Amino acid sequence: MNNQRLKKILKDMEVNNLSQMLVSDPAAIFYLTGRWIHPGERMLALYINLNGNNKLFINELFPVHEDLGVEKVWFNDTQDAVEIVSRYVDKEKPMGVDKNWPARFLLRLMELKGGSTFVNGSSILDIARAYKDDQEKDFMREASRLNDMAVEKMIKLIPEKHSEKKMGQILGTIYEELGAEGFSFDPIIAYGANAADPHHGPDNSIVKEGESVIIDIGCVKDSYCSDITRTVFYKYASDKAKEVYNIVLEANKRAIETVKPGVRFCDIDAAARNYIETEGYGKYFTHRTGHSIGIEVHDFGDVSSANTDIVEPGRIFSIEPGIYLPGEVGVRIEDLVLVTEDGCEVLNKYDKELTIVE
Structure with a gap:
């Protein structure tokens, strides 16, 4: 991960009272990791948290084996990828989600984490990239x-x-x-x-x-x-x-x-x-x-x-x-x-x- 860019994102998250966020936009993930991953219809998500518990959720189909400075959590086509993400999400705190995450993934996470608050966190990354x-x-x-x-x-x-x-x-x-x-x-x-x-x-x-x-x-x-x-x-x-x-x-x-x-x-x-x-x-x-x-x-x-x-x-x-x-x-x-x-x-x-x- 680009530590300087990540620090800026985390600082802006804190200013916006947002302790966790899911980033799915491949361009934003490239901005933070230096690696392009084009998932097609499959799920791709970078979870960033103020406590440092960052994870990259990625399908085994994609051969991303180099060190990106973030722990990778792998899944395959037969697994419920969103359920795997849900294990790391803090239900008690608002979750930032970027504007490009497909509804089929967001709705599934909302179903699994009923009662959680979801907000559009895209502006934090958009402004940083500007x-x-x-x-x-x-x-x-x-x-x-x-x-x-x-x-x-x-x-x-x-x-x-x-x-x-x-x-x-x-x-x-x-x-x-x-x-x-x-x-x-x-x-x-x-x-x-x-x-x-x-x-x-x-x-x-x-x-x-x-x-x-x-x-x-x-x-x-x-x-x-x-x-x-x-x-x-x-x-x-x-x-x-x-x-x-x-x-x-x-x-x-x-x-x-x-x-x-x-x-x-x-x-x-x-x-x-x-x-x-x-x-x-x-x-x-x-x-x-x-x-x-x-x-x-x-x-x-x-x-x-x-x-x-x-x-x-x-x-x-x-x-x-x-x-x-x-x-x-x-x-x-x-x-x-x-x-x-x-x-x-x-x-x-x-x-x-x-x-x-x-």
Whole structure:
């Protein structure tokens, strides 16, 4: 177990009057143990307790034999795994359970421990993971460096007129060649009118002259995620398309300039949104300005009008305003930012000025 991270979790549990917790989210277990375990439909749970009686409940199917700094409690497919967990749970004290534990396991534990109090303990781990340590920052920088290289290669491929779907397939090879561990999310490659759908699924469309091309991609390196979006134009861009692009670019820059300790996430969202609204395209900016990122591409927390939390050093999140005109053009520009003591570090370095690909 990562003792420094565990100590922080235990301290926050104590502050929240929570003496025991079950962690089932594989990403959270990786955060604490350094080991990925993907259980599928089988039960996986890390039990942590202020008294130090920590246990990792794991199916014998998974060959996790190295020392993870926590005692392993094994079970097999014919045993009642939750009943085994129940032997260690203190019925007299509230039990924290993370939000991802399947109901079939939670309901069984509630049945076995009738009268026990169960609470959502996810926020404790979510908040801890939101603040990146020095090693995590370096991992995120490297993942973003590789992603910058990948988006450059993708843009250079546009004149070859591959379909959106084929571009996504090529991206997998690019990531492999760069030494990445795979996709952090399914890539979004969108030409022309398709680019007006923020979450367009790549299809067999072929780029046409004058169309915008949205490339929204991310890779994983050292188990940490990257995410970047660049929009370019093939052969030429109409005056309206250029106008939309420059408005989104300015919104992106204004939001980034707002990022520093002490501001609220909603203030960053407003910096982008208010400018787009002032320019007359407010109703075409249909999503939040950004999301947190780390071990998962969508970590806890976002950059939205509803998030009044204060920005603090160590947080990493995206800034990705967009304008989507149905049937015409879509533009999104996304960078990841790391909050520093006096501002932010932009993790993506690839150029974002208006680009026409010949």
